[in-house]
Amino acid sequence: MNFIRKIVTQSSKGDDKVFYDAMRNLLKFKPYQIENYQKAFTHRSLKKVDKKGEPFNYERLEFVGDAMLGAVIASYLFSKAPNQSEGYLTQMRSKIVSREHLNELGKDLNLISFVKSNIPQNNIGDNIHGNIFEALIGAIYLDRGYAYCNKFIYDKVIVPYVDIPKLEGKITSYKGLIIEWCQKKKKKYDINTYEDTGNEPVKHFSVKISIDDVQIAKGRATSKKKAEEQASKRVYYTFQKQIETS
């Protein structure tokens, strides 16, 4: 009996360690209360409750995360678009925090791999990705406060995905823009895209862009198109003045 109990405890501790390390790697900071993050990935179908008998699943955390995301994005847009009206800011934020966009974010971070549920993953619906992304933000807020929450949103949402000219519809494809500019200016360009999944569970692609045989930017994402847009956007910002005045 003692022997069995020991094995069970060790195996459960092992799982905890794996989860803690995965969170630390994802968050880039030390989680204080790991229960917050466990809750963020627990589906209601498990019918789990905590010591006090309170529901232990991600739904309430999602409410907090949604509010924090709204606040952080509002403050970001306020400072980045100083000339724009309240109506514009509201509209931009809606685009950024749209259900589809949040689902995409959750998928890119492969958050589903942490979910504990009694419903098979392929039966749980697409919104789970965005919901647990919001719940994770809620968990960060409760665990470490607004500043950490702000930084996480900055790193995982704003830097890789928020692109004011693109959201405004001024630029629909950075790749198209770069090709057009190179052709116009008779520059040689090379967009080299290849599969580069490495050890990750989800397929990834990398891309290198060279102009006149000089490598200008790299990109990496879960689809060819995303990786190419990412790298092309970097090329755009490298040559922004020349492109805009061409």
Next chain:
Amino acid sequence: MNFIRKIVTQSSKGDDKVFYDAMRNLLKFKPYQIENYQKAFTHRSLKKVDKKGEPFNYERLEFVGDAMLGAVIASYLFSKAPNQSEGYLTQMRSKIVSREHLNELGKDLNLISFVKSNIPQNNIGDNIHGNIFEALIGAIYLDRGYAYCNKFIYDKVIVPYVDIPKLEGKITSYKGLIIEWCQKKKKKYDINTYEDTGNEPVKHFSVKISIDDVQIAKGRATSKKKAEEQASKRVYYTFQKQIETS
């Protein structure tokens, strides 16, 4: 010429000092960049712009303040109602941040007295009260960050107005509840309400409640009803166990 210029400068400095002191008194902390607060009280009808030619009125700050209010209230409700569902939390927050409620909050703080506008106050609509209240929250966030914003919302919204049992509809009138309880328990009660405006620009009422000739609680607000509810609520919390089991 020099003489006139000097007078103008002094008078404008005097206004600035008055505004700074009023803000400090209202906020209970030192404003760092007073322009944030000036902006929060400037109506678009003035068509004011800042040095960079950007619009100088409260509308964009309102967007930030609304988001911060949503975040702070979400986090408060999450911790205060640990047994309730996401749907409940959403509904409670809607009640707290409703347009009518925000207008009431803005009126109670007499924020309209700071507004600069080209439209006469009585023509500007009732929503101005809530709008500038939100803009003020946005200004606090930009000036001093989330923690100050959180504290201001706590002091000005949560402590005086957020009352979970009442919002849930469990208690519709604390005064009624106290009277009923006193009658049932054959206790003598006295609710003494009187006008008590003092030097303030808006009429105020004070109330003292005694039970069996012992003063239990006081209240003060801009209406008789509010002051009585405030004091009755305090009596309720003093005798909560006895009242609930009676």
